[in-house]
Amino acid sequence: MPFPVVADPERRLGAELRLPTFEIAGLTLYKRLTLVADGGRVVKVFYPVFPPDANAGDVLRWLRER
Numbered sequence: 001m002p003f004p005v006v007a008d009p010e011r012r013l014g015a016e017l018r019l020p021t022f023e024i025a026g027l028t029l030y031k032r033l034t035l036v037a038d039g040g041r042v043v044k045v046f047y048p049v050f051p052p053d054a055n056a057g058d059v060l061r062w063l064r065e066r
Contacts, residue, residue: 020047034059 020031032049035042044062049055
Protein backbone atom coordinates (compact mmCIF):
# COMPACT_ATOMS: atom_id res chain seq x y z
CA MET A 1 0.00 0.00 0.00
CA PRO A 2 1.26 3.50 -0.76
CA PHE A 3 0.47 4.78 2.73
CA PRO A 4 1.31 3.75 6.29
CA VAL A 5 -1.03 1.53 8.25
CA VAL A 6 -1.20 2.19 11.97
CA ALA A 7 -2.18 -0.45 14.51
CA ASP A 8 -4.64 0.61 17.21
CA PRO A 9 -5.41 -2.54 19.23
CA GLU A 10 -7.00 -0.50 22.05
CA ARG A 11 -9.32 1.15 19.47
CA ARG A 12 -8.50 4.63 20.83
CA LEU A 13 -8.96 6.30 17.44
CA GLY A 14 -12.33 4.61 16.99
CA ALA A 15 -13.42 5.74 20.44
CA GLU A 16 -12.29 9.31 19.79
CA LEU A 17 -14.12 9.43 16.44
CA ARG A 18 -17.09 7.52 17.90
CA LEU A 19 -16.94 4.97 15.08
CA PRO A 20 -19.80 2.46 14.98
CA THR A 21 -18.99 -1.04 16.22
CA PHE A 22 -20.64 -4.39 16.66
CA GLU A 23 -19.76 -7.48 18.68
CA ILE A 24 -19.57 -11.04 17.48
CA ALA A 25 -17.92 -14.13 18.98
CA GLY A 26 -16.41 -12.03 21.75
CA LEU A 27 -14.80 -9.56 19.32
CA THR A 28 -15.58 -5.88 18.88
CA LEU A 29 -15.36 -4.93 15.21
CA TYR A 30 -15.91 -1.71 13.30
CA LYS A 31 -18.90 -1.44 11.00
CA ARG A 32 -18.12 -0.64 7.38
CA LEU A 33 -17.54 3.02 6.73
CA THR A 34 -15.32 5.23 4.62
CA LEU A 35 -13.61 8.34 5.96
CA VAL A 36 -12.22 10.94 3.55
CA ALA A 37 -9.50 13.09 5.07
CA ASP A 38 -7.99 16.30 3.75
CA GLY A 39 -5.14 18.04 5.53
CA GLY A 40 -5.50 15.77 8.56
CA ARG A 41 -9.23 16.49 9.00
CA VAL A 42 -12.15 14.20 8.24
CA VAL A 43 -14.19 16.02 5.60
CA LYS A 44 -16.67 13.30 4.60
CA VAL A 45 -18.04 10.12 6.12
CA PHE A 46 -19.78 7.46 4.07
CA TYR A 47 -21.95 5.41 6.43
CA PRO A 48 -23.64 3.07 6.19
CA VAL A 49 -21.70 1.45 3.36
CA PHE A 50 -24.38 -0.36 1.40
CA PRO A 51 -24.10 -2.06 -0.89
CA PRO A 52 -20.41 -2.60 -0.15
CA ASP A 53 -19.49 -3.21 -3.78
CA ALA A 54 -20.76 0.26 -4.74
CA ASN A 55 -18.87 2.25 -2.10
CA ALA A 56 -15.70 2.84 -4.13
CA GLY A 57 -17.80 4.31 -6.95
CA ASP A 58 -19.73 6.49 -4.49
CA VAL A 59 -16.49 7.84 -3.03
CA LEU A 60 -14.95 8.52 -6.46
CA ARG A 61 -18.11 10.30 -7.60
CA TRP A 62 -18.06 12.49 -4.48
CA LEU A 63 -14.37 13.31 -4.97
CA ARG A 64 -14.92 14.30 -8.60
CA GLU A 65 -17.86 16.56 -7.70
CA ARG A 66 -15.99 18.21 -4.86
